[in-house]
Amino acid sequence: MQLDLQNIPRRKNLSKEDFLREYFKPNKPVIIEDLTANWPAYHKWNFDYFREKAGEVVVPLYDGKPAKGRQNSHGIAMKVPFKEYIDILKKGPTDLRMFFFNLLQNCPELINDFQYPDLGVKFFKKLPVLFVGGEGSKVVMHYDMDLANNFHFNFVGKKKVILYPPDQTGLLYKVPYSIVSMEIIDMDDPDFDKYPALAKAKGFEATLQHGDTLYIPSHWWHFIKYESPSLSLTLRSLPKSPKKIAEVLNNLLFVRNYDNLMRKLRGQKWIDYKNRLAVKRTNRNAGIE
Template identity: 75%
Template sequence: MKLDLQEVPRVKGISKEEFQQEYFIPQRPVIFEDLAKTWPAYQNWSFDYFRKKAGDIVVPLYDSTPAKGRQNSHGAAKKLPIDEYFDILEKGPSDLRMFFFNLLQNCPELLEDIEYPDLGVKFFKKLPVLFVGGEGSSVVMHYDMDLANNFHFNFAGKKRVLLYPPDQTKYLYKVPHSIVSMEIINMDNPDFDTYPALAKAKGVEAFLGHGEGLFMPSKWWHFIKYETPSLSLTLRSFPRSPGKVLEVLNNLLFMRNYDNLMRKIKGQDWIDYKNKKAIKNTHKWANIE
């Protein structure tokens, strides 16, 4: 048994009008094969380049170990200078990831290497963020709490991305009071006996190489696997509809704070409760006995 996945369409030379009509307005993912080829980043960005530009900056690093008990669900595994972190990545597989590194705050000169594409989208230019991961590392299936439309450009290495639209949430073992699927699920090799609803979910799959960009629409679920050490940039555009703005505020002001409070009060019992509820809810919605 395998996941039900279709390939994300790939385009070259797409116009603003075509992107809006075919992908942005209907909220469908697409891979841009050549959108970043004119950027200096296409030629320049590599691990060695970032060593020279930002090697001494100390960054928090995250691994795939689920938070337990009263641990912070967003806590870093360790902190290292970027050049030491890259040394680890070059030695072999590593699940350490550099997450949401804000170029504007940390290394603004690197912004000269990128361009905001003319796609009829209003980008939030205060938040160009970098993601780096070691070979074999992965990001748990989730959707973004701020419901941003993401434009994810890969500049070093290769990665695999699984995406599911919001209407497939009922099959993805969403954990209550969160925006993640159950962390124990390995989307690379799902256990369909334990999590049979996954077989009913219909999603898409993208493989990103050097210079390729992926449009991930608002509230789409995504799981990311680093096939090799990889370095990518995400440009973000926030939703404007009143419904989504209210949902973002609820996510940031209520849901996240409530979940953190319950972790502090109940510890592991709260995590175990949510995971059991995720299975019960999913099997109910998917009509699985």
């Protein structure tokens, strides 16, 4: 048994009009292979370049361990200069990742190495962010709390990506009061005996190489495995519809704060309760007793 996944479409010479009509408006993913070919970053961005330009910048690193007890989710594992993190990446497999690292705040000169693509989309220009990970590191299946449309530009290494549209949420063991699937589930090698509904979910997959641009539509679930040490840039376009804005505000003001409060009050009992509820609800959605 395996996940039901089809390849994410790959395009070259994709015009603004075609992108809007075929992918952005219908909320479908696509990989654009040549969008970054004329950017300085396409040729410059590698780990040696970042060691030179940002080696002294202290960066927060996160590991793959699920939060336990009264810990907040997404706790920082350590902070080190970027050059030390690069050394860690080059030594071999590691689950240490750097995510949502604001390039504008920390390395403003590097914003000259890329451009905001002319795709008919309004970008949130205050938040160009880097994602870096070591070989074998994985990002739990989730969707973004701010429901942004993500444009993910891969420059170093390769990574495996699995996507699911919002209408598959009921089959993904979504944890209540969160935007993640159960952290114990390894989407790279799922246990279908324990989580049988996953076999019914219909999604997409791809391996991103140097220069690939992945468009992840708003509210789409994504899982990422770093096949090799990898560095990527993400540019974001925020939702405009009143319904999505209301959901974003609910995520930021209620869901996140309520979950963190309950973690502090009930600790591991709260996490275990949510996981049991995730299994019960998902199996019921899938017609599994």
